Amino acid sequence: MSSTQLNTIGPAGNLGVYLSGVCGIGHSVDKRGPIPTLIFAAACLFSGYTLIRLIYDGGETGLFATVGLPGLMLGQFLTGVGSTAGVASASNSTAKSFDKSRGLTLSLILAGLGLSAFFCTSARFDSHARVEHAG
Numbered sequence: 001m002s003s004t005q006l007n008t009i010g011p012a013g014n015l016g017v018y019l020s021g022v023c024g025i026g027h028s029v030d031k032r033g034p035i036p037t038l039i040f041a042a043a044c045l046f047s048g049y050t051l052i053r054l055i056y057d058g059g060e061t062g063l064f065a066t067v068g069l070p071g072l073m074l075g076q077f078l079t080g081v082g083s084t085a086g087v088a089s090a091s092n093s094t095a096k097s098f099d100k101s102r103g104l105t106l107s108l109i110l111a112g113l114g115l116s117a118f119f120c121t122s123a124r125f126d127s128h129a130r131v132e133h134a135g
Helices: 003-022 025-032 034-058 063-097 102-134
Strands: none
Touching: 003 025, 003 063, 025 034, 025 063, 034 063, 063 102
């Protein structure tokens, strides 16, 4: 794959995040509640990540030969939609559960998103450093 092709896969996930916010995830969670939206988020995330894994596991002659770059972009798009739906569901549930301290609880959820990414990347770099040091 060329650098240009690789650079189209990531923005497909961003497009999923941005379009799903505009195209009805917020309306859906307000109308139907957080549980159906969370189930939708889980289905999108599962199908998106599964598609990406199947494409990468098959190599260039496997599933990638059939679906190609659009398949990878679809997987990323689905993970973006699922991420937005999950955050919207968690935010809606929290806002309805905590009336007096709504702002504090919502800020804790949103801060947790950034901190979880920080902790995951820190743990990854620590584990790689230990492996390189031991070898």
